[in-house]
Amino acid sequence: MPIVMAILIASMLWLSPPMIEAGAPGEPRPEQEKIITKDNLKLVQQRLQAEGVYAGPVDGELNAQTEAALRQYQQKQGIPPSGAPDEQTLKELQIELPASRQGTGN
DSSP states (O other): OHHHHHHHHHHHHHHHHHHHHTOOTTSOOHHHHHHOOHHHHHHHHHHHHHTTSOOSOOSSOOOHHHHHHHHHHHHHHTSOOOSSOOHHHHHHTTOOOOTTTTTTOO
16 A cells, blocks of 8 residues: 555656646746836836726736636636736737737747
């Protein structure tokens, strides 16, 4: 029985590196950092407040509360709820990013 448990634990640990690489919840994803600035995220938070789905501070931080509000708004609008300020969500919020930052990685 101890050998079976050891194999089970080892197999679970073997599968965990991909989960670790995904990053911790609340951390901005690399592609988001390239697309949206802190000032843009403040605007997102303001729009989410106006929609009645966000009651947190307008601080430009993509934290768990902001992600939850984004998911709620996305679900309300029929957008796949990712919790990320993606292009489709920004369009629905009527936020247009400068062309030099949108999708170019600059």
